[in-house]
Amino acid sequence: MTNAISEITTDAELLFLIGTNTTEAHPVTGYKMRQAARRGCKLVVCDPRHIDLVDEADYWLRQKPGTDIPLINGLMHIIIKEGLEDKKFIEERTENYEALKATVENYPPEYVAELTGIPVDVLYEVARLYATTDRAMIFYTLGITEHICGTRNVMSLANLAMLTGHMGRAGVGVCPIRGQNNVQGACDMGALPNVYQGYQNVTLPAVKEKFEKAWGRPMPDKIGLKIPEMFEAAHEGKVKAMYILGENPVLTDPNSHHIRGGLEALEFLVVQELFLTETAEYADVILPAASFAECDGTFSNTERRVQRVRKAIEPIPGRANWQTICEMVSRMGYPMNYASPREIWDEMASLAPSMAGINYDRLEELGSLQWPCPTTDHPGTQFMHVGKFTRGLGLFQPSDHIPPGEMPDEDYPFLLSTGRILQHYNVTTPYSMGIMSVWDKEMAELNPADAEKMGIKTGDKLKVTSRRGEVVTAVRVTDRVMPGIIWMSFHYSETPTNALTSHHLDPITGTGEYKVCAVKLEKI
Amino acid sequence: MELIKITIDGKEVEVPAGTTIMKAADSVGINIPRLCYDPDLSALGACRLCVVEVEGNRLLPASCVTPIFPGMVVKTNSPAVVEARKTILELLVANHPLDCMTCDKLGNCKLADYCYQYGVKESPFVGEKHEYAIDDTNPFILRDMNKCILCGACVRACEEMTGQDNLSYLNRGFHRKATTAGDVDYIDSDCVFCGQCVAVCPTGALQEKTMVGQGRRWEIDRVRTTCPFCGTGCNFDLAVKNGKVIGVLSNPDSTVNQRSLCVKGRFGWDFIYNEKRLTTPLIKKNGKFEEASWDEAFDLIAQRFGEIKAQYGSESFAALSSARCTNEENYLVQKFTRAVMGNNNVDHCART
Numbered sequence: 009m010t011n012a013i014s015e016i017t018t019d020a021e022l023l024f025l026i027g028t029n030t031t032e033a034h035p036v037t038g039y040k041m042r043q044a045a046r047r048g049c050k051l052v053v054c055d056p057r058h059i060d061l062v063d064e065a066d067y068w069l070r071q072k073p074g075t076d077i078p079l080i081n082g083l084m085h086i087i088i089k090e091g092l093e094d095k096k097f098i099e100e101r102t103e104n105y106e107a108l109k110a111t112v113e114n115y116p117p118e119y120v121a122e123l124t125g126i127p128v129d130v131l132y133e134v135a136r137l138y139a140t141t142d143r144a145m146i147f148y149t150l151g152i153t154e155h156i157c158g159t160r161n162v163m164s165l166a167n168l169a170m171l172t173g174h175m176g177r178a179g180v181g182v183c184p185i186r187g188q189n190n191v192q193g194a195c196d197m198g199a200l201p202n203v204y205q206g207y208q209n210v211t212l213p214a215v216k217e218k219f220e221k222a223w224g225r226p227m228p229d230k231i232g233l234k235i236p237e238m239f240e241a242a243h244e245g246k247v248k249a250m251y252i253l254g255e256n257p258v259l260t261d262p263n264s265h266h267i268r269g270g271l272e273a274l275e276f277l278v279v280q281e282l283f284l285t286e287t288a289e290y291a292d293v294i295l296p297a298a299s300f301a302e303c304d305g306t307f308s309n310t311e312r313r314v315q316r317v318r319k320a321i322e323p324i325p326g327r328a329n330w331q332t333i334c335e336m337v338s339r340m341g342y343p344m345n346y347a348s349p350r351e352i353w354d355e356m357a358s359l360a361p362s363m364a365g366i367n368y369d370r371l372e373e374l375g376s377l378q379w380p381c382p383t384t385d386h387p388g389t390q391f392m393h394v395g396k397f398t399r400g401l402g403l404f405q406p407s408d409h410i411p412p413g414e415m416p417d418e419d420y421p422f423l424l425s426t427g428r429i430l431q432h433y434n435v436t437t438p439y440s441m442g443i444m445s446v447w448d449k450e451m452a453e454l455n456p457a458d459a460e461k462m463g464i465k466t467g468d469k470l471k472v473t474s475r476r477g478e479v480v481t482a483v484r485v486t487d488r489v490m491p492g493i494i495w496m497s498f499h500y501s502e503t504p505t506n507a508l509t510s511h512h513l514d515p516i517t518g519t520g521e522y523k524v525c526a527v528k529l530e531k532i
Numbered sequence: 533m534e535l536i537k538i539t540i541d542g543k544e545v546e547v548p549a550g551t552t553i554m555k556a557a558d559s560v561g562i563n564i565p566r567l568c569y570d571p572d573l574s575a576l577g578a579c580r581l582c583v584v585e586v587e588g589n590r591l592l593p594a595s596c597v598t599p600i601f602p603g604m605v606v607k608t609n610s611p612a613v614v615e616a617r618k619t620i621l622e623l624l625v626a627n628h629p630l631d632c633m634t635c636d637k638l639g640n641c642k643l644a645d646y647c648y649q650y651g652v653k654e655s656p657f658v659g660e661k662h663e664y665a666i667d668d669t670n671p672f673i674l675r676d677m678n679k680c681i682l683c684g685a686c687v688r689a690c691e692e693m694t695g696q697d698n699l700s701y702l703n704r705g706f707h708r709k710a711t712t713a714g715d716v717d718y719i720d721s722d723c724v725f726c727g728q729c730v731a732v733c734p735t736g737a738l739q740e741k742t743m744v745g746q747g748r749r750w751e752i753d754r755v756r757t758t759c760p761f762c763g764t765g766c767n768f769d770l771a772v773k774n775g776k777v778i779g780v781l782s783n784p785d786s787t788v789n790q791r792s793l794c795v796k797g798r799f800g801w802d803f804i805y806n807e808k809r810l811t812t813p814l815i816k817k818n819g820k821f822e823e824a825s826w827d828e829a830f831d832l833i834a835q836r837f838g839e840i841k842a843q844y845g846s847e848s849f850a851a852l853s854s855a856r857c858t859n860e861e862n863y864l865v866q867k868f869t870r871a872v873m874g875n876n877n878v879d880h881c882a883r884t
Contacts, residue, residue: 013764013788035726035794037764042695064695186763190862191855194880197862199853201876205863210876225871228846232869232876235883238850247850247877249840253865254854255881276836283808284821292836293829294821296810300760301770301777301801305858307758309765309788317858320755320770320777324804325811327826329857333864335826339834342872344864352860375767376787430724433761433796436856439803442671442742443795446719519883 009311010181011145011391012378016040017047019179022137022144026054026076026165027151027523031061032430034149034185034310041147050141052134054079055151056425057453057495058488067134073425073493074412074524075124076152080164081407082120083135084112084171092139094173101396102170104404111406123409139172143179150187150427154522157410158514170402176393186310188434189300193308196363196379197356201232206360222359225342234518235261239270249276253329254297258286259435259501262509262520263476280332283439286501295332296325303328305349306371308379312389314366315376412524413512416492420474420526422458423493424508427523432499450503451484453495454529459485462531471530472496477507480532494529498522538604553595553606554582564608565617565646568683569596570732572790573692576684581620581646585610592616618650624681626655627662627706628735635679637736639749643681660706670719672741672799673730677709680737686710686729693792698722699729725795731782732791740779742802747773756783759797760856764788766797777801837873846874853880 016023017040031038038061045051045064053062054069054076062068071079087093088109098105117128138144146169152161165182174180186192198205208215216227233241235257241247243266250271257267271277271290279291288294302323308314319328327335330352334344346352350368357363365381365388377388393402416423428434431447438444452470464470466485471478472494481496481503489495498505510525534549540557547556552575557564567579577597584595587605592613595606607613624643632638647653667675682701687710690699698721702709712721730738754769767786771779780798782791813829814821824832840848851873853865862880869878 034762034764035724035796036766036789036792039694039726039792043692046695188763188855188881189758189760189765190857190859191763191880191882193859194853194855194857194862195882197853197859198866199862199878199880200866200882201879204866204870210870219870223867223871226874227870228875230876232878233850235852235879235881238852238877238879241850246847248844248848249837250850250852251837251865251868252852253861254857255852257852257881260881276840278833278837281810282803283806284810284814291814292816293824293833294810294814295829296812296814299804300757301804303858303861305860307760307765308859309758310763311765311788313765313788314859315758315765315767315787316756317760318755318757320753320757320772321775324809329861330864333861333868336830336833337864337868337872339830340837340872341834342868344868349858349860352863356859356863375785376765431795433800436761436803437796437800439806439808440796440800441806442799442802445671514883517883 009183009185010175010393011178011183012311013037013040015145015179015391016044019143020044020049020145021179022050022052022141024052024138024144024146025061026146026148028147028149028185029055029057029059029151029427030147030149030185032059033187033428035430037185050137052137056490056493067130067137069124069126069130069134070490071124071126073423074155075409076155076161077157077164077407078115078120078123078409079126080168081112081115081409082117082124082131083138084108084168085115085120086117086132086135087139087171088112090136092136093171097173097175098171101175102402102404108167108171108404108406111408114408138168143177144172144174145179145181145183146174147183147185149185151523153184153514153517153519155524156413156512156514156521157407158519159516160407160410163405164407166402167404167406170404175402176391176395178391181391184310189309190307192310192312193306193314196308201234204359205356206362208360218359236513236518236520239267242270242273245273248274250274251278251280252287253280253333254282256285256287256435259504259506260498262506262522263511264504264506265477266511280329285435286504295336297332298323298325298328303330303349305330306353312378313376314363314371314379316368316371413521414475414510414525416526420528421492422527422529424472424474424525424527425493425495425523426498426505426509427495429497429499432497435499435501438499438501450481450496450500450505452481453486453489454483455489455491455493456485456487457491459483462529464531469532471532472508472527473530474508474525474527476509476511479503479505479507494527536600536602538600538602538606540606541608547600549600551600553584553586553593553598553600553604556600557595557606557608562608564595565649566596567642567646567681567734568685570685570688572784573685573688573732576688579620579681579683581617583613583616584608585613614650617646618652621647621650621652622655623657625652626657626659628681629678630654635736636739636744637749641736642734667717669717670725672725672795673718673727674739674741674744675718676737677711679735680710681735682708682710683734684710685732685734686738689728689732693728694724694726696722696724696726698724725799726793727795727798728792740781742799743771743779746778752778754781754783759793761796761800766793768793768797770801777804841873847877849873849875850877853878855880855882
């Protein structure tokens with residue numbers, strides 16, 4: 009996030025939510041949005057589903073799935089036509105504005121209304137509201153990124169914020185609410201194929217040299233494989249061995265039959281896990297993992313805030329995860345002799361300028377610190393891009409409409425969209441006895457009009473089939489979803505929704521198009 | 533802002549206009565007893581325990597909702613005030629089960645603490661007592677409305693912290709009850725089981741069900757940590773007794789969330805004790821997993837990763853790190869992939 013969660017209640021005058029069901033997927037952030045809306049902060053919700061926050065919203069833009077770019081372009085079209093853009097910000101802080109202007113010229117309100125399903129007058133009102141509100145924050149999550157055009161969706165939101173000067177202050181910005189507890193941290197730590205910790209590019213000679221010196225081994229300078237490419241390479245026989253820590257791609261990655269095939273093709277697989285998961289079943293060796301309650305360390309939240317994780321009980325398998333990894337690697341002839349996670353952090357931070365000022369003593373004293381935090385006397389950074397962007401000038405990256413990779417047709421007439429429900433967190437909470445005692449099975453959402461045509465009532469069962477697989481699910485009949493759409497979560501191993509999801513990926517990030525694919529439904 | 537001088541218990545205090553007597557007293561370390569007041573919720577003035585004497589006022593105003601005025605002279609502990617507080621406590625206790633010896637909230641019960649402070653053992657007021665059925669129908673929250681003192685903290689937390697508006701007041705007088713619409717059990721209501729009501733409840737009316745019978749409050753160690761579920765980054769305390777986690781308790785010092793949590797963070801932690809937890813390394817032999825020692829597992833991994841790298845080259849290895857694991861663990865995995873396996877094939881589920 010460019011900005012901080014606290015600004016929702018302390019600074020924002022408008023919250024623009026798109027593709028985020030915040031009260032369910034990030035509940036405590038969602039509570040704050042609700043509090044803000046109730047104290048008078050304007051709330052715009054863009055979502056095809058009637059999520060809870062719609063009930064608090066000033067405007068609900070119930071757009072058709074996969075129409076984010078035309079919607080945002082349409083808003084920018086109106087803003088420019090009405091002269092509501094921030095000319096000073098554009099002039100001083102950005103480049104490529106003319107190209108943006110040329111692209112959005114092609115998205116007049118009438119055309120956008122047709123593509124998105126949002127009435128023209130609502131487009132005008134929301135465009136004016138966003139442009140003329142001084143402190144307006146944009147929030148998005150996977151409803152924006154889990155599309156074939158996910159990166160382009162994000163760029164479009166950045167265009168909108170820059171066009172109106174909503175950057176580099178409190179109460180503005182573009183705020184992706186990150187999914188997992190430490191997805192921000194895993195990225196920050198360089199668990200990515202193109203960067204070391206602190207986003208230092210693996211292809212830069214000076215960076216390579218720095219890490220060769222620090223780690224005492226030659227460093228590879230070719231960008232590595234992204235997850236989908238890893239499984240593709242496994243299918244092709246190029247990747248022969250894998251180590252998987254605390255992930256269950258068989259349930260969580262799109263098009264799971266393809267993942268299973270990749271894992272099957274491996275010669276050797278090591279999985280470090282809490283449970284014998286669907287992915288661990290394919291392992292040759294399973295290392296038992298310790299849970300968050302059993303390890304010291306840190307997580308970094310969605311607002312770049314580094315916070316302590318503290319060991320409350322002894323590791324149930326006898327070893328904390330860092331100890332297991334260190335021993336495994338040491339046996340391979342590369343000694344990892346850390347006395348504690350604190351020492352690991354210190355080494356990491358000493359090689360990452362943006363986090364060099366964060367250490368366990370300061371975290372103990374202050375509770376948390378937000379990077380960038382380059383020195384130990386730096387207070388951390390609540391909001392970013394003050395005065396200038398990381399790259400200097402903000403680059404407008406105009407995009408045209410990119411329809412989803414697979415849309416309903418005669419054979420597969422329903423659109424499947426997926427997401428999280430309040431009571432579950434991905435594929436971990438199904439191991440919570442308390443939670444499973446109440447919310448124990450998938451309840452796919454289906455519009456009453458469709459349900460009536462098919463003779464389906466809440467509690468009935470459906471077979472859902474896509475071109476890639478089939479699952480069985482119970483149904484909840486509700487107008488939370490539009491006609492023609494079925495919505496499912498992916499939490500339950502008995503209904504592995506990702507057997508259905510699309511094989512289409514965002515070409516830049518490799519993120520799967522979980523939000524749109526075509527399915528057919530049969531009552532059983 | 534205009535500063536106003538007042539006197540509290542003989543002490544001169546200067547605070548901004550509009551400050552309540554209670555906050556003015558707090559600012560100089562004078563602690564006025566309070567049951568319904570909660571710093572994170574709107575002030576209600578319902579319990580009256582925070583009454584004080586104000587010179588020139590023949591009534592005893594509730595300090596949590598009474599703003600100061602210039603020259604105000606306040607006594608927080610005069611005989612009249614103490615007498616009033618004792619009577620309030622006696623009235624509360626008149627209709628409260630005095631089963632404190634087995635109540636899990638003892639040690640964190642404000643009602644018990646104030647009764648102790650004011651020497652209230654039993655009530656001279658004898659009358660009808662509530663006999664509400666205990667709401668035990670959900671796995672997370674034990675709700676005993678017989679112990680409710682109608683401070684309204686749960687109602688306010690549900691509305692002001694979570695915004696769920698699931699609780700309100702029913703009936704009048706003796707029959708007044710803080711409850712759900714239609715007075716149904718939590719599980720049959722719109723409750724989202726965030727547990728904010730439990731976090732603010734000053735008595736044993738609302739309790740974490742997993743903690744019942746697991747230990748007295750003073751025996752519990754609290755270990756502050758960060759939630760392992762979504763990216764909001766809530767902090768809370770793990771309640772630990774005898775080396776075992778028995779619950780999650782809100783920690784008001786939490787930067788992001790203060791005392792708010794969701795059903796997953798507050799009640800989903802029990803996955804750590806799922807009987808399916810793996811406790812020992814497993815090695816697949818002839819298609820079946822067999823238990824192995826750590827040494828066997830580590831040696832086999834070192835051997836096979838080494839062989840595969842030697843036979844097929846560096847590019848034949850890939851690592852999936854984890855957005856659920858710590859920064860330190862992720863750092864080690866990418867360092868291992870790059871420094872030992874010799875490629876950049878390391879990724880995690882940020883993109884999937």
